[in-house]
Amino acid sequence: MTASRLLMLARSARNASCGSARQQQQQQQQQQRPWAGWRGGVGAPSAAAFATQAAAPAPAKRLGLAGVRHIVAIASGKGGVGKSTVAANVAVALATRLGLSVGLVDADIHGPSLPTLMSLEGEPLATPDGLMVPPENYNVKMISMGLFTEDDAPIIWRGPMATKALDKLMLGTDWGRLDVLVIDMPPGTGDTQITLGQRMPLSGAVIVSTPQDIALLDARRGAQMFRRVRVPLLGLVDNMSHHSCPACGHVEPIFGQGGVQRVAEEMGLEVLGQVPLDSAVRKHSDEGVPVVVAAPESKSAAAYFQIAGRVWEKLQQADEEAARRRAAAGGGGGGGGGAGPKITVG
Ligand SMILES: Nc1ncnc2c1ncn2[C@@H]1O[C@H](COP(=O)(O)OP(=O)(O)OP(=O)(O)O)[C@@H](O)[C@H]1O
Ligand SMILES: [Mg+2]
Numbered sequence: 001m002t003a004s005r006l007l008m009l010a011r012s013a014r015n016a017s018c019g020s021a022r023q024q025q026q027q028q029q030q031q032q033r034p035w036a037g038w039r040g041g042v043g044a045p046s047a048a049a050f051a052t053q054a055a056a057p058a059p060a061k062r063l064g065l066a067g068v069r070h071i072v073a074i075a076s077g078k079g080g081v082g083k084s085t086v087a088a089n090v091a092v093a094l095a096t097r098l099g100l101s102v103g104l105v106d107a108d109i110h111g112p113s114l115p116t117l118m119s120l121e122g123e124p125l126a127t128p129d130g131l132m133v134p135p136e137n138y139n140v141k142m143i144s145m146g147l148f149t150e151d152d153a154p155i156i157w158r159g160p161m162a163t164k165a166l167d168k169l170m171l172g173t174d175w176g177r178l179d180v181l182v183i184d185m186p187p188g189t190g191d192t193q194i195t196l197g198q199r200m201p202l203s204g205a206v207i208v209s210t211p212q213d214i215a216l217l218d219a220r221r222g223a224q225m226f227r228r229v230r231v232p233l234l235g236l237v238d239n240m241s242h243h244s245c246p247a248c249g250h251v252e253p254i255f256g257q258g259g260v261q262r263v264a265e266e267m268g269l270e271v272l273g274q275v276p277l278d279s280a281v282r283k284h285s286d287e288g289v290p291v292v293v294a295a296p297e298s299k300s301a302a303a304y305f306q307i308a309g310r311v312w313e314k315l316q317q318a319d320e321e322a323a324r325r326r327a328a329a330g331g332g333g334g335g336g337g338g339a340g341p342k343i344t345v346g
Pocket of ligand 2: 184
């Protein structure tokens with residue numbers, strides 16, 4: 001339990017005997033933290049409250065993304081292929097290995113998993129102008145619906161509600177200055193994915209797939225969807241690409257071999273990295289310590305570091321191209337938003 005939660009519990013216990021003082025406090029809290037009391041459980045009135053309060057903040061308050069240089073979606077058409085694990089490890093790798101300022105959004109409104117993967121819990125605090133202060137761990141700031149829900153409460157909002165909630169998470173958060181905001185996408189190519197691709201200024205998308213045919217089919221669909229909404233594809237991640245037996249070292253391509261590379265070639269994309277099927281990845285994820293922190297010397301961690309490095313190189317290239325285009329169009333230099341810190345990948 002976080003310190004702020006404990007503090008809230010202690011306060012509410014103290015106020016239990018004093019109804020009016022408690023009401024006053026609740027009103028105050030509601031004003032300062034419009035999301036206080038949001039809960040996504042079945043039929044909870046606060047679900048409707050979230051949807052109205054979650055409508056995108058007024059333009060003047062769209063400070064949340066103003067200082068964000070790049071937004072990158074980690075996606076796949078298919079569920080359970082390792083998107084959230086890639087998102088968490090890549091975000092932490094960008095922050096800890098490359099020293100970048102990084103944020104992480106859990107766009108999986110119905111099945112948030114980042115609070116577990118990042119060991120974060122408790123409702124966020126508020127800035128004076130009503131933005132959420134994202135909690136931070138492993139040098140990464142994170143926001144997720146999971147911070148507002150009880151562990152076992154189902155979130156059963158329909159498409160538009162979920163879209164509004166995602167708006168609120170992205171735009172209603174005080175990210176400060178970020179080099180990269182990583183978005184962990186839900187599975188599929190539905191409302192949330194299309195709306196996000198159309199409305200948010202994404203620098204690119206990374207498609208995660210396992211090498212088996214059914215996953216590759218959905219990975220292709222996911223990639224095509226981003227192309228349709230004109231979001232650049234940064235490349236593919238070949239997850240669970242092989243398993244090395246810890247006893248004898250035998251390498252077994254459990255989900256097949258070469259499938260992700262084939263799709264990459266077909267679509268003119270790059271394979272950013274191959275992550276082995278590794279029980280340590282699963283174990284450390286369940287314990288809330290990404291493998292890049294728990295076992296940074298492991299082969300799996302090396303794969304995530306490589307992916308993070310390639311993603312950052314590609315974002316820098318995009319920055320440089322944009323700067324060249326501006327210069328060619330007579331815009332000259334001198335403007336702040338240049339290519340930023342140049343970091344070489346080891
Ligand atoms: N390389 C890997 N080796 C071993 N286990 C892995 C690996 N990558 C992911 N996993 C495990 O596979 C499961 C699914 O991973 P994850 O939750 O990241 O997938 P997802 O694509 O985000 O799923 P969903 O579509 O439900 O959001 C988790 O238990 C995770 O720990
Ligand atoms: Mg996920």
